[in-house]
Amino acid sequence: MEVGEGGTGIKIRAGDRFVIPAGFLKVSLDPTVGTKLFRPGLRFLLKGLFYAGQPKDAQALSGLIEHYRNAADTTLKASPLLQGLDIDSEADSKEVWDRVSKDKDGREWFAALMGTFAGILEEALKEGDLEKAAWAAYHAATAHSMVTVLEPVFEQTLWRGYLANQVVYETAVAAAKTPAEAEALRLLQPRFESLDEATLHTRVNDGRPIGLRLGVSQIPEATLKALAQFHLASFARRREQQEHDANERSERKELRVKWAGWGVAAATLLLAALKAIGIL
Numbered sequence: 001m002e003v004g005e006g007g008t009g010i011k012i013r014a015g016d017r018f019v020i021p022a023g024f025l026k027v028s029l030d031p032t033v034g035t036k037l038f039r040p041g042l043r044f045l046l047k048g049l050f051y052a053g054q055p056k057d058a059q060a061l062s063g064l065i066e067h068y069r070n071a072a073d074t075t076l077k078a079s080p081l082l083q084g085l086d087i088d089s090e091a092d093s094k095e096v097w098d099r100v101s102k103d104k105d106g107r108e109w110f111a112a113l114m115g116t117f118a119g120i121l122e123e124a125l126k127e128g129d130l131e132k133a134a135w136a137a138y139h140a141a142t143a144h145s146m147v148t149v150l151e152p153v154f155e156q157t158l159w160r161g162y163l164a165n166q167v168v169y170e171t172a173v174a175a176a177k178t179p180a181e182a183e184a185l186r187l188l189q190p191r192f193e194s195l196d197e198a199t200l201h202t203r204v205n206d207g208r209p210i211g212l213r214l215g216v217s218q219i220p221e222a223t224l225k226a227l228a229q230f231h232l233a234s235f236a237r238r239r240e241q242q243e244h245d246a247n248e249r250s251e252r253k254e255l256r257v258k259w260a261g262w263g264v265a266a267a268t269l270l271l272a273a274l275k276a277i278g279i280l
Contacts, residue, residue: 027045027048029045029153029154049148049154053066053068061125065121065140068114068115068117068140068144069118069119071111072114072118073088075107076112076115081099081106081108082096082100082108097112100112106150107147107151110143110146110147111143114140114144114147117140118136120132120140121133121137121140165230168229168230168233184216184218184219185219185223188216188224188227191214192227192228192231195231197232197235200228200231200235201232209221210224210225211224
């Protein structure tokens with residue numbers, strides 16, 4: 001490998017074949033792997049986690065079912081909770097279920113649900129029971145989301161983010177030197193909430209005192225700025241949630257349209273079959 005000009009990058013000559021070894025690049029929420037994610041990278045990672053195994057069309061649904069089953073097996077086999085048990089063994093099946101079902105908020109429980117509902121979905125599709133299939137698909141997908149979120153590094157990252165958000169707000173309150181200042185901060189909440197995002201962003205970043213424009217002189221400027229930053233961050237959180245909700249509504253609508261189309265197609269085929277055998 002030859003270092004590029006100026007001592008940075010890699011120099012690739014004409015005819016060279018640049019190969020990155022398998023496993024060299026890693027994208028993870030775990031800080032120990034050396035990855036530093038920016039917001040677009042985080043969204044890329046989350047999309048990969050939640051949309052893993054997604055079928056490209058209805059005919060590829062069997063691949064999704066297989067993905068759910070494999071993900072469930074992988075999670076359960078790696079769980080310390082089931083150490084010493086064989087999840088594929090009929091002899092251990094009762095003990096596996098007993099251990100898993102003791103904690104219905106645990107990752108193992110949702111993994112078991114994911115595998116179970118994947119099986120129900122497959123059976124319902126074979127039976128042509130569309131309502132049962134839709135019901136099972138919903139529960140399998142929901143369980144898959146919970147298994148993803150409850151992965152230890154993911155959950156720890158989520159919790160740390162929540163704590164960091166709380167610290168920003170609590171630091172502002174804790175910075176108050178007297179009970180009167182703390183009460184004043186609470187009373188300022190509605191005033192900050194009444195400001196639009198552009199105004200609040202300007203007041204946080206233009207270098208001018210925030211308190212002067214709020215008519216507040218008894219609270220330290222650093223405290224007011226911390227509180228303002230907390231409210232500014234809330235705009236981004238609400239916007240992301242609105243985007244998520246809009247995408248979810250769109251996906252649900254699309255799914256309803258697809259199911260309706262499949263239902264019409266199934267009814268048409270049934271009528272044709274009944275006519276063919278002389279019942280209609």
